[in-house]
Every structure is written in structure tokens, then in C-alpha cells.
Amino acid sequence: NEVLSSFEPKNPSFLYAHILMPHSPYTRDKNCNLVDFRGAGDFKSFRWEVRHKYLGFLECGNKQLKTLVETLVAKDPESIIILQGDHGAYFTYQKYTGDDGMPKPGDEPWREAAMDGAYSILNLMRVPKKCSNLPYREMGSINTFQMVFACLTQTRPDYLIDKTFSMDHEKK
DSSP states (O other), X not given: OHHHHHOOOSSOXXXXXXXXXXXXXXXXXXXXXXXXXXXXXXXXXXXXXXXXXXXXXXHHHHHHHHHHHHHHHHHOTTOOEXXXXXOXXXXXXXXXXXXXXXXXXXXXXXXHHHHHHHHOOOEEEEOOGGGTTSOOTTOOGGGHHHHHHHHHHTOOOOOOOOOOOOOOTTOO
């Protein structure tokens, strides 16, 4: 945040940052204090018994993102800010199966909630008032740049159909 605070762009700027948080290992608590995770065995894990570490790590990340967004808005009140995630957590799936892998479909009643949690994505947008009519509630990531370009050019967005599907990369 210190680097961003001192950044004074003379022209419009684009920042793309891929942040590992909140993927494991869960190295910080909810107050962003470092946690000793050595020997914890929770690398690459959504194990049910460590979900509290994930939640603390997520709370820390939320605080940091809030500060980042506030800094960006203070620098440019007309900025477009998009925060996206690639998937949700697998805790429900792991709780019922003991499997650390990606959730798979099945007939058990808990599977739908597990699939929804794991395959949902974060898609938050902050746009200038002049573009507030462009995002819509169920907007998928496929239409993010259509919305951004329409906002920048003050044109009508050419949205694609929002579709979600999954495929098993292990099956041929």
C-alpha cells in the first residue's frame, strides 16, 4: 500500500495484481499478525479442521483490500476497481468426504452446497456514477472487460451470455 500511496500517475493507468491470499498456507490471523504455520500441514488444504485459519486469513485480506480500495478512490474518485476471485472454498466437500481435492457431483444432499461454495467466484466492481447502470447483479467474469470498455467509451456494452460449466480434466 505504501508504493500505491506514493504513485502519482500522469495518465490513465491499469493495474493488474494476482494476490495469492486467501489460498493456503494461512500465514496471518484476522489482525494480520504473522502466524507460525510451519509443521501445520495445511499447505494446499481446505481441511475442515483448519477452516478457522482460513477465515482469519480472509479477514486480514479483507482489511488490506479495503485500505487498497480507499487509497485508489482517494487518488481517483472516477476509478474503475474490480476485485475477482477464481473459486470458492472446498470446506463443505472436505467435511463430508475427507478429500482435499476439488468437489465432484453426486447424489448426497450436501453436494449442491459444496459445489456452489467451491465453484462460485467473487466479482466485485466499483465504477464511476456515470457507469453505475452497466454492471448487473449476476454478471459473470466473462463480461468484465465489456463493461469496462463501455464505461470508458460511454457506449453500450456488447455483453456475452453468462454461462457456467465444469469439465473433468481427468476423464478423456
